[in-house]
Amino acid sequence: MTDRARAVERLCDKGVVAVVRASSSEQLMDVADALLGGGVECIEITMTTPNALEVISACRKSLGASALVGVGSVLSADVARQAVEAGAQFVVSPVFKVEVIDAAHAADLPCIPGAFTPTEICQASDAGADVVKVFPGGQFGPKYFKDVLAPMPHLKLSPTGGVNLDTAAAWIAAGAVTLGIGSSLVTKQSLAEGNFAEIRRLAGEYVRIVAEARAARAS
Numbered sequence: 775m776t777d778r779a780r781a782v783e784r785l786c787d788k789g790v791v792a793v794v795r796a797s798s799s800e801q802l803m804d805v806a807d808a809l810l811g812g813g814v815e816c817i818e819i820t821m822t823t824p825n826a827l828e829v830i831s832a833c834r835k836s837l838g839a840s841a842l843v844g845v846g847s848v849l850s851a852d853v854a855r856q857a858v859e860a861g862a863q864f865v866v867s868p869v870f871k872v873e874v875i876d877a878a879h880a881a882d883l884p885c886i887p888g889a890f891t892p893t894e895i896c897q898a899s900d901a902g903a904d905v906v907k908v909f910p911g912g913q914f915g916p917k918y919f920k921d922v923l924a925p926m927p928h929l930k931l932s933p934t935g936g937v938n939l940d941t942a943a944a945w946i947a948a949g950a951v952t953l954g955i956g957s958s959l960v961t962k963q964s965l966a967e968g969n970f971a972e973i974r975r976l977a978g979e980y981v982r983i984v985a986e987a988r989a990a991r992a993s
Contacts, residue, residue, distance in 0.1 A: 777882045781864055782904045784816065784842050785884065786930075786952045789984035791816040792977070793846060793934065793956035795823050796965065799832040805960055806837055808970040812977025818866050818954070820846040821853060827860040834861035851877040858883060866954075868909050870898040886932065892922050895929060905930045905951060912936020916948035923949045942980060946987035955980060 775783075785791060792809050794817055796802035806817055819830050826845070833843045844864035845857035854865050854877035865878040868888040875898075878885035884904035889895040890913075898906045908919070911933030919931055933945050934954035945953055959980060964972045 778879070778884050778904070781842060782884045785864060785886075785905065788813060788815060788981050789946065789950075789952045789988065790814045790959075790977070790980045791818055791844075791932070791952055791954050792959055793818045793820065793954050794960050795820050795956070796829070796960075797824060799825070799829045801965065802829055802833060803836055804968070804970050805965070805973060806833060806841060808973040809960075809977045810837075810840055812974040812979075813981040814959075814977040815840070816842045816844070816864075816952075818844045818846040818864075819862075821849075821857070822847050827856060830857060830862050831860045834863075848874055850874065854878055854885075855881075866907060868907070870894055870901070870903075872901050875902050888934070892926070895922060895931070896926060899929055903930075905932050907954060908933050910935035911945075911954075916941065916944040916950075919945065919948035919950060939976075939979060939983065942983045943987040943990075946984055947991055953980070953984065 792814050842863050845862040846866040848854050848865050848867045851873040854874050858881045864884045866886045867874050870887040870889045875885040886905045886907045887898045887903050888907045888909040889898045895906050908931050912935040930951045932952045932954055937953050937955050938958040959976050
């Protein structure tokens with residue numbers, strides 16, 4: 775199995791990818807420890823984070839093999855390559871650009887581009903997307919996944935936006951292979967208060983909900 779295939783497997787394993795925008799590398803380390811404590815091992819650090827590349831590098835050195843650290847909000851191949859050099863282990867974009875997919879794959883890493891319409895989603899998948907990030911996912915909700923997957927069941931879809939404790943199970947039931955979860959997991963209030971115990975609690979809740987929804991879908 776290639777490094778890329780192993781990373782995709784890990785991204786889908788627990789079914790939760792934490793999308794994190796922290797104010798500093800020190801804060802992000804505390805967030806990462808809380809996420810890992812709750813069972814969430816995949817962490818996407820967005821390029822909108824201050825000094826994002828330095829933060830990614832610091833996280834990789836600190837967390838080692840315990841976490842899969844990726845980069846989000848990537849809009850160009852150059853940024854993708856810079857993030858990979860900094861240590862990113864997967865690449866996420868809010869849009870579909872072949873150059874970003876190619877840059878990630880050149881490093882044997884997964885790419886999760888963003889798309890919205892069925893045509894965009896199919897084109898991203900055909901271009902080699904390992905998982906397609908349906909963004910903004912909250913516009914139509916889980917039923918949209920059911921509608922898209924009905925004629926194209928081979929697609930691997932992940933929502934970002936519109937995922938919370940109340941909807942997580944429905945997204946899995948609708949066919950999501952993993953969930954991109956941002957502010958409903960790493961909340962602004964928790965970050966402001968330094969309440970990392972709450973982040974750990976929420977991480978555990980999401981992991982439990984996904985596992986139970988997968989079991990129900992399989993039964």
